[in-house]
Amino acid sequence: MFKSFLLSVLEILSLKNIFNKINDCHNTEDFRKLAKSKLPAPIFHYIDGGADDEITLRRNTEAYEQCDLIPNVLAGVENIDLSTTVMGQKIDMPLFCSPTAVQRLFHHEGERAVSKAAEKFGTMFGISSLGTVGLAEIGSTINTPKMFQLYYHKDRGLTESMLEQCHEANFDVLALTVDTIVTGNRERDLRTGFTMPLRLSLSSLMSFAIHPTWAINYFTHKKFDLPILKDHINEANFVVNLGEYFTSMLDQSMNWNDAEELRKKWGKEFCLKGIMSVEDAKRAVDIGATGIIVSNHGGRQLDGSRAPFDQLSEIVDAVGDKIDVICEGGITRGTHVLKALSLGAKACSGGKMYLYALAAGGQRGVEKALSNLQSEMIRDMKLMGCTKVSDLSRNNIRFR
Numbered sequence: 001m002f003k004s005f006l007l008s009v010l011e012i013l014s015l016k017n018i019f020n021k022i023n024d025c026h027n028t029e030d031f032r033k034l035a036k037s038k039l040p041a042p043i044f045h046y047i048d049g050g051a052d053d054e055i056t057l058r059r060n061t062e063a064y065e066q067c068d069l070i071p072n073v074l075a076g077v078e079n080i081d082l083s084t085t086v087m088g089q090k091i092d093m094p095l096f097c098s099p100t101a102v103q104r105l106f107h108h109e110g111e112r113a114v115s116k117a118a119e120k121f122g123t124m125f126g127i128s129s130l131g132t133v134g135l136a137e138i139g140s141t142i143n144t145p146k147m148f149q150l151y152y153h154k155d156r157g158l159t160e161s162m163l164e165q166c167h168e169a170n171f172d173v174l175a176l177t178v179d180t181i182v183t184g185n186r187e188r189d190l191r192t193g194f195t196m197p198l199r200l201s202l203s204s205l206m207s208f209a210i211h212p213t214w215a216i217n218y219f220t221h222k223k224f225d226l227p228i229l230k231d232h233i234n235e236a237n238f239v240v241n242l243g244e245y246f247t248s249m250l251d252q253s254m255n256w257n258d259a260e261e262l263r264k265k266w267g268k269e270f271c272l273k274g275i276m277s278v279e280d281a282k283r284a285v286d287i288g289a290t291g292i293i294v295s296n297h298g299g300r301q302l303d304g305s306r307a308p309f310d311q312l313s314e315i316v317d318a319v320g321d322k323i324d325v326i327c328e329g330g331i332t333r334g335t336h337v338l339k340a341l342s343l344g345a346k347a348c349s350g351g352k353m354y355l356y357a358l359a360a361g362g363q364r365g366v367e368k369a370l371s372n373l374q375s376e377m378i379r380d381m382k383l384m385g386c387t388k389v390s391d392l393s394r395n396n397i398r399f400r
């Protein structure tokens with residue numbers, strides 16, 4: 001009773017304010033600033049940070065700035081079709097939501113908000129093994145394509161259980177993450193003491209105190225849990241930092257045979273998330289994967305790893321006619337997507353481009369972020385003299 005009263009008051013007080021602020025967010029950086037003002041520091045830095053010196057994190061976006069688009073004019077561009085088909089899924093725009101962990105920590109609506117926003121824009125929604133909303137719920141509420149991201153656990157029963165949950169919830173694509181054999185060295189998380197769920201310490205209490213709206217929402221909505229894993233972990237003891245999770249639960253012996261076996265067991269569209277070398281791209285084709293996500297996990301794993309956009313041409317030249325190549329990491333603008341498509345990517349995906357918006361304003365925030373990016377892509381296509389994604393090619397891009 002008191003809880004619902006408190007929530008109503010909070011919603012009335014904050015809604016107008018939130019709507020105005022979200023409408024003022026015109027790009028990813030605006031959302032980043034708003035998210036920073038709303039989140040306790042450990043949570044903001046968990047989203048925002050990368051590994052070691054964050055060189056790869058920065059390069060992921062900078063890579064797009066080393067080349068230029070060459071437009072054509074007088075092309076009759078009143079109608080733009082942004083749709084593309086990737087791994088058998090027709091999506092209305094060539095940018096989809098990468099799977100990211102623990103979204104209810106960022107905003108109490110979590111994956112519910114992101115999946116509904118993705119559906120509204122007719123694009124694919126990816127959910128992580130560390131999702132905080134169950135697969136059955138997503139499966140029964142979302143009609144656009146759904147991707148499940150699988151971490152390969154030592155506990156084979158858990159992997160089987162996740163495949164079963166995905167089949168039952170009618171997921172379309174399985175993405176096996178292959179770039180987290182150990183966790184990256186995320187020094188911001190070490191400094192802030194980030195854990196899942198949040199552990200109360202003196203400094204986190206301070207952080208909650210100065211972000212009361214986030215804290216009230218977090219503590220008055222459904223308790224934090226990991227429904228996809230929950231039957232296989234002892235939730236009472238499940239307070240870990242990410243390093244502990246990856247080391248204690250994931251299987252470091254995972255190899256190409258395991259990936260191939262998993263693809264066969266799954267039997268539907270299958271991709272490897274975190275491919276960076278041509279050799280691995282070719283092996284992905286050999287084991288029958290239908291897609292590869294060229295990615296360095298958003299600069300959160302191997303610092304000093306090449307940026308996906310820098311590596312894209314080599315991979316497309318080697319396997320682009322045999323497998324769908326998706327480019328991911330550092331995307332903050334519509335022109336970034338157009339540049340990756342020009343080099344031969346089938347589609348792009350992104351994490352932070354929607355996560356800041358989720359933290360800033362739940363579903364409404366994510367819708368505004370996707371709407372900004374969609375408008376940019378439409379405007380940019382018109383300025384490029386292109387009416388459909390397949391009009392983009394290497395003829396319209398040059399490196400400096």
Ligand SMILES: Cc1cc2nc3c(=O)[nH]c(=O)nc-3n(C[C@H](O)[C@H](O)[C@H](O)COP(=O)(O)O)c2cc1C
Binds near residue numbers: 060130349
């Ligand atoms: C907060 C956060 C959590 C993430 N969690 C996962 C995860 O659980 N599984 C996964 O495969 N990738 C995860 N990623 C990586 C994303 O799927 C994606 O590779 C990355 O965000 C792309 O870079 P971008 O954020 O620059 O777009 C996460 C990324 C962020 C920012």
